[in-house]
Amino acid sequence: xxxxxxxxxxxxxxxxxxxxxxxxxxxxxxxxxxxxxxxxxxxxxxxxxxxxxxxxxxxxxxxxxxxxxxxxxxxxxxxxxxxxxxxxxxxxxxxxxxxxxxxxxxxxxxxxxxxxxxxxxxxxxxxxxxxxxxxxxxxxxxxxxxxxxxxxxxxxxxxxxxxxxxxxxxxxxxxxxxxxxxxxxxxxxxxxxxxxxxxxxxxxxxxxxxxxxxxxxxxxxxxxxxxxxxxxxxxxxxxxxxxxxxxxxxxxxxxxxxxxxxxxxxxxxxxxxxxxxxxxxxxxxxxxxxxxxxxxxxxxxxxxxxxxxxxxxxxxxxxxxxxxxxxxxxxxxxxxxxxxxxxxxxxxxxxxxxxxxxxxxxxxxxxxxxxxxxxxxxxxxxxxxxxxxxxxxxxxxxxxxxxxxxxxxxxxxxxxxxxxxxxxxxxxxxxxxxxxxxxxxxxxxxxxxxxxxxxxxxxxxxxxxxxxxxxxxxxxxxxxxxxxxxxxxxxxxxxxxxxxxxxxxxxxxxxxxxxxxxxxxxxxxxx
Amino acid sequence: xxxxxxxxxxxxxxxxxxxxxxxxxxxxxxxxxxxxxxxxxxxxxxxxxxxxxxxxxxxxxxxxxxxxxxxxxxxxxxxxxxxxxxxxxxxxxxxxxxxxxxxxxxxxxxxxxxxxxxxxxxxxxxxxxxxxxxxxxxxxxxxxxxxxxxxxxxxxx
Numbered sequence: 001x002x003x004x005x006x007x008x009x010x011x012x013x014x015x016x017x018x019x020x021x022x023x024x025x026x027x028x029x030x031x032x033x034x035x036x037x038x039x040x041x042x043x044x045x046x047x048x049x050x051x052x053x054x055x056x057x058x059x060x061x062x063x064x065x066x067x068x069x070x071x072x073x074x075x076x077x078x079x080x081x082x083x084x085x086x087x088x089x090x091x092x093x094x095x096x097x098x099x100x101x102x103x104x105x106x107x108x109x110x111x112x113x114x115x116x117x118x119x120x121x122x123x124x125x126x127x128x129x130x131x132x133x134x135x136x137x138x139x140x141x142x143x144x145x146x147x148x149x150x151x152x153x154x155x156x157x158x159x160x161x162x163x164x165x166x167x168x169x170x171x172x173x174x175x176x177x178x179x180x181x182x183x184x185x186x187x188x189x190x191x192x193x194x195x196x197x198x199x200x201x202x203x204x205x206x207x208x209x210x211x212x213x214x215x216x217x218x219x220x221x222x223x224x225x226x227x228x229x230x231x232x233x234x235x236x237x238x239x240x241x242x243x244x245x246x247x248x249x250x251x252x253x254x255x256x257x258x259x260x261x262x263x264x265x266x267x268x269x270x271x272x273x274x275x276x277x278x279x280x281x282x283x284x285x286x287x288x289x290x291x292x293x294x295x296x297x298x299x300x301x302x303x304x305x306x307x308x309x310x311x312x313x314x315x316x317x318x319x320x321x322x323x324x325x326x327x328x329x330x331x332x333x334x335x336x337x338x339x340x341x342x343x344x345x346x347x348x349x350x351x352x353x354x355x356x357x358x359x360x361x362x363x364x365x366x367x368x369x370x371x372x373x374x375x376x377x378x379x380x381x382x383x384x385x386x387x388x389x390x391x392x393x394x395x396x397x398x399x400x401x402x403x404x405x406x407x408x409x410x411x412x413x414x415x416x417x418x419x420x421x422x423x424x425x426x427x428x429x430x431x432x433x434x435x436x437x438x439x440x441x442x443x444x445x446x447x448x449x450x451x452x453x454x455x456x457x458x459x460x461x462x463x464x465x466x467x468x469x470x471x472x473x474x475x476x477x478x479x480x481x482x483x484x485x486x487x488x489x490x491x492x493x494x495x496x497x498x499x500x501x502x503x504x505x506x507x508x509x510x511x512x513x514x515x516x517x518x519x520x521x522x523x524x525x526x527x
Numbered sequence: 528x529x530x531x532x533x534x535x536x537x538x539x540x541x542x543x544x545x546x547x548x549x550x551x552x553x554x555x556x557x558x559x560x561x562x563x564x565x566x567x568x569x570x571x572x573x574x575x576x577x578x579x580x581x582x583x584x585x586x587x588x589x590x591x592x593x594x595x596x597x598x599x600x601x602x603x604x605x606x607x608x609x610x611x612x613x614x615x616x617x618x619x620x621x622x623x624x625x626x627x628x629x630x631x632x633x634x635x636x637x638x639x640x641x642x643x644x645x646x647x648x649x650x651x652x653x654x655x656x657x658x659x660x661x662x663x664x665x666x667x668x669x670x671x672x673x674x675x676x677x678x679x680x681x682x683x684x
Binding site for chain 2 (some may be wrong): 012015032035036041042043122123126127130154
């Protein structure tokens with residue numbers, strides 16, 4: 001570096017490592033931070049024929065950058081890369097600090113000279129890796145806590161469940177003995193007795209099987225996948241799990257069953273865990289009340305299920321007529337390990353875990369009312385369209401695939417929604433499910449769909465009226481009917497009128513669905 | 528990034544707490560032990576510090592902020608990597624925290640030998656490297672860094 005480098009001395013004030021090279025990669029000037037960054041003293045840099053003696057970058061990469069910068073007379077930026085700092089050590093023995101993660105920027109200074117700046121990213125890369133590792137660790141720990149809470153609940157219920165199994169077992173054994181005596185006689189005149197005994201045995205055994213299966217599925221470590229489920233069946237199942245201890249305590253458990261289905265996108269086992277936790281807490285509160293209170297209050301726990309249109313959510317209310325929760329601890333009940341019970345009687349995880357599960361469903365668990373006349377816990381869950389929309393947005397954000405289509409499916413049967421969700425996911429599309437055509441129409445205003453598949457025979461609005469309303473909003477969006485051959489004539493009538501692009505007949509296979517959808521997209525593209 | 532976690536050894540004698548740092552000063556560095564001691568004077572020894580990165584510097588500045596108002600801090604045996612950070616980061620040196628000794632890099636052209644020489648701050652005049660002779664051939668060794676930059680933390684006399 002013999003020439004006058006005074007104009008470049010301003011670069012010494014900058015924090016970035018900067019070096020000026022010519023088109024033969026010879027170093028013309030470098031700032032102080034270049035020496036620090038490369039751990040190369042002035043002596044080493046002075047003796048270096050080219051920059052490659054200081055930083056070990058592929059000549060081809062640097063050549064391309066210089067050419068790009070020169071051709072366009074503008075800054076050329078490299079990808080992030082591992083840059084080895086020149087060292088006598090072999091690659092295997094290279095010290096960690098002799099390798100940095102960085103990107104390079106080339107700025108043309110003249111036709112033969114270039115400024116090279118380095119953006120050092122080693123720290124960010126390392127922090128990001130550590131962050132991801134810690135996040136995975138937290139997810140695993142969270143999963144373990146949920147499972148631990150579930151097993152603790154199961155442990156508490158097991159005594160009652162064992163008692164519950166004993167009853168049908170005794171019935172089955174009793175009737176089995178009857179059968180044995182009758183069959184010994186070989187005449188089987190008591191045909192009716194035999195049939196009756198067999199029927200009772202069969203029912204008792206079926207009951208045992210159901211109890212055991214419920215326990216097994218509850219204890220099973222749930223996968224993260226959400227599916228379309230009717231909350232009514234989830235509540236029914238949860239009530240079955242706690243039925244015995246409720247009866248043993250003489251506490252009524254009621255469910256105001258709605259007429260319509262309440263289908264939404266949830267993890268069934270996790271939701272059962274939430275409801276069982278809430279019911280158990282209500283049970284414990286009422287049991288405690290009955291032991292300490294002189295006045296006999298008949299304990300009642302009631303579950304209500306309703307749609308909150310204003311807040312666009314579904315609500316599960318668990319209402320008890322217990323002593324309520326003291327105001328001074330109401331702020332703490334959702335904290336992990338907070339409990340008012342004795343050490344062996346509760347982990348203090350129930351409400352904390354339940355709250356996290358509901359948050360994981362983009363909902364809220366709250367104590368909405370508490371007084372000496374009882375408490376109300378409310379689980380708020382987003383409407384099916386909202387939870388489906390959020391899941392789809394997450395899937396779309398995670399995917400860079402432009403061919404991934406957004407498909408709105410409207411059907412009042414959760415089984416159909418789940419089957420189609422599986423089929424469409426497998427071929428790389430994102431599905432938004434809806435059980436209510438009115439809600440589906442509102443969803444069209446929020447999210448641009450690529451295709452709509454609708455059932456024809458739905459309770460509140462049939463396919464014909466739905467198609468009419470869709471066409472008021474959009475003439476271009478392809479629309480497919482999903483129905484049985486019973487309603488084929490409606491497809492024929494509506495095909496031209498509302499431009500119905502395709503028909504999927506029930507029952508259908510994955511190939512039926514994907515072939516029809518591909519065909520509809522191809523036709524739409526032509527137009 | 529190196530995964531060698533920082534080890535902090537402390538020895539309290541009278542009003543002085545001597546602290547040895549061994550390993551990497553990075554985002555995992557935990558200085559709570561030092562803060563909890565609440566001593567009036569700390570002597571920090573950097574002789575065995577292998578690496579310090581920008582996250583470690585943040586933790587360091589936070590440490591100095593917490594203890595620096597009450598305590599006197601002296602830095603000893605600052606390695607070249609530490610000196611390089613001291614020169615670019617505000618907050619390492621304050622009214623109550625000063626460098627006492629640090630390493631300076633030298634090179635002997637004849638013997639092709641590199642050497643780190645421990646010097647006292649007070650021996651440096653006008654940010655000039657002291658003259659050092661090679662242990663092997665006794666010829667004058669070259670200061671192996673940029674003087675103006677390396678000694679910039681030392682106020683000009």
